[in-house]
Amino acid sequence: MYLDFTIPIPDLPGKIGRFKKGNTIYIRYVVSRKYHADRKYNIPNHKIIGKEIPGNPAQMIPNENFLKYFGDTNLPELKRDASRSSCLRIGAFLVIQKIMEDYNLPQMLMKYLGTKNCGLFLDLCAYSIICENNAGQYYPMYAYNHPLLTEKMHIYSDTKISDFFASITDDQSVGFLNEWNATRDHREKIYISYDSTNKNCQAGDIEMVEFGHAKDPRDLPIFNYAVAYDTNNREPLFYEQYPGSIVDISQLQFMLEKARGYGYKRVGFILDRGYLSKENIKYMDRCGYDFVIVVKGMASFVSGLILENKGTFENKRECSIRKYKTYGITIRDQLYASDEKERYFHLYYSDQKASAQREQVEAKINRMAAHLGKLKRKAVTIGEGYRQYFELFIHEEDGVFLFAKRCLPERRWSYTKAEMRQKSCFPEIRVIWGTRACGFSLMKRRQERSSPNS
Numbered sequence: 001m002y003l004d005f006t007i008p009i010p011d012l013p014g015k016i017g018r019f020k021k022g023n024t025i026y027i028r029y030v031v032s033r034k035y036h037a038d039r040k041y042n043i044p045n046h047k048i049i050g051k052e053i054p055g056n057p058a059q060m061i062p063n064e065n066f067l068k069y070f071g072d073t074n075l076p077e078l079k080r081d082a083s084r085s086s087c088l089r090i091g092a093f094l095v096i097q098k099i100m101e102d103y104n105l106p107q108m109l110m111k112y113l114g115t116k117n118c119g120l121f122l123d124l125c126a127y128s129i130i131c132e133n134n135a136g137q138y139y140p141m142y143a144y145n146h147p148l149l150t151e152k153m154h155i156y157s158d159t160k161i162s163d164f165f166a167s168i169t170d171d172q173s174v175g176f177l178n179e180w181n182a183t184r185d186h187r188e189k190i191y192i193s194y195d196s197t198n199k200n201c202q203a204g205d206i207e208m209v210e211f212g213h214a215k216d217p218r219d220l221p222i223f224n225y226a227v228a229y230d231t232n233n234r235e236p237l238f239y240e241q242y243p244g245s246i247v248d249i250s251q252l253q254f255m256l257e258k259a260r261g262y263g264y265k266r267v268g269f270i271l272d273r274g275y276l277s278k279e280n281i282k283y284m285d286r287c288g289y290d291f292v293i294v295v296k297g298m299a300s301f302v303s304g305l306i307l308e309n310k311g312t313f314e315n316k317r318e319c320s321i322r323k324y325k326t327y328g329i330t331i332r333d334q335l336y337a338s339d340e341k342e343r344y345f346h347l348y349y350s351d352q353k354a355s356a357q358r359e360q361v362e363a364k365i366n367r368m369a370a371h372l373g374k375l376k377r378k379a380v381t382i383g384e385g386y387r388q389y390f391e392l393f394i395h396e397e398d399g400v401f402l403f404a405k406r407c408l409p410e411r412r413w414s415y416t417k418a419e420m421r422q423k424s425c426f427p428e429i430r431v432i433w434g435t436r437a438c439g440f441s442l443m444k445r446r447q448e449r450s451s452p453n454s
Contacts, residue, residue: 002051005157006059010070018052025052027060029069075159085145093147096126108179112172117164119150124161136161177238181262184237192237193270194255196226210245228255231270238262252280256287278336305333305345314349326350365389372404
């Protein structure tokens with residue numbers, strides 16, 4: 001792919017050559033030479049690094065090979081052809097620009113990025129929102145037919161964008177986050193939704209990139225990043241990035257300290273199940289933070305609670321949350337044996353989800369039966385999970401699998417029911433009061449009726 005600007009042809013005698021194909025003159029660079037003893041001369045290994053500008057033999061248009069072999073060359077920031085479309089799409093841009101001005105973002109960023117880079121940064125933000133894309137090579141196409149915040153609406157090349165991001169320092173990022181969070185109303189009670197994910201990385205030798213528990217397993221190193229979000233005002237607050245080998249559960253306490261450092265004291269946290277641990281619960285108690293944590297219904301410490309309350313609320317009209325087509329109750333109990341206080345457990349039940357998961361269980365049994373059919377008369381090891389639904393007949397001497405017989409309906413259905421009745425209820429742990437949408441609706445109903453289990 002050829003880039004969209006011109007540069008001088010490198011002056012390297014003996015390494016730069018030209019050859020003509022059709023009406024185009026290509027510039028070749030000798031990467032290496034290999035000596036052939038039988039022929040008694042060197043054979044050069046050429047790579048095309050660009051094509052000559054017609055009528056200007058000193059200039060060329062570079063390609064990606066030029067960036068590979070001449071990466072330290074200073075490249076132009078502006079596109080060679082900075083023409084604009086005759087029709088600019090301004091609708092979404094005007095809305096985003098008004099939001100930026102209301103949050104005073106241009107003045108805030110100008111302190112840390114300067115006038116020139118501030119406009120480019122805001123344009124990249126608008127580009128990522130409008131186009132739902134963050135690939136730098138496509139930004140010039142966006143800039144061609146959209147208004148820009150850069151001086152004189154300059155269209156910068158993707159090379160400039162890459163250099164710009166590489167030039168941002170930690171001090172600039174920290175300075176902006178400090179000022180952004182200083183403008184928030186710390187007297188207001190807010191709930192911070194905090195979640196993290198990871199990304200595979202093929203960029204090479206980067207200090208933060210390490211092997212860890214990847215959500216998209218490709219046998220590649222990863223890096224982790226997390227975002228804290230004010231759910232009341234729908235505003236992002238701060239972000240974190242940390243090495244790929246660090247798990248979510250160990251990072252939570254550092255995030256809580258960061259939130260305290262930004263001045264957030266009257267806060268509650270909405271957390272994913274990956275942050276649930278006894279140490280994290282105790283730490284949030286010591287800090288006086290409220291929290292809501294989603295828990296897997298199959299988890300051992302809540303499965304008993306689910307089974308104990310199954311059948312007590314799923315069909316009660318007073319437990320219905322019509323907005324979400326869900327039923328729910330609130331129960332007080334200890335989270336673990338040595339817990340110093342009782343927690344509020346919100347149990348929700350959805351008919352739609354139960355029906356879908358029932359079908360998943362039945363489909364799983366059918367897949368098991370099809371797989372067992374392929375294993376007949378073979379010496380194989382079959383997992384214990386199959387014995388819940390099938391009676392397996394295996395030759396005692398040579399271990400050859402003969403055939404499988406489905407369990408009696410009563411026995412097979414008992415396993416299915418056990419699995420379904422745990423999956424169809426999904427609890428949340430919280431302190432003080434529910435903050436998620438369902439939890440808040442349920443709690444509001446409970447307070448209006450002054451009944452602890454309705």
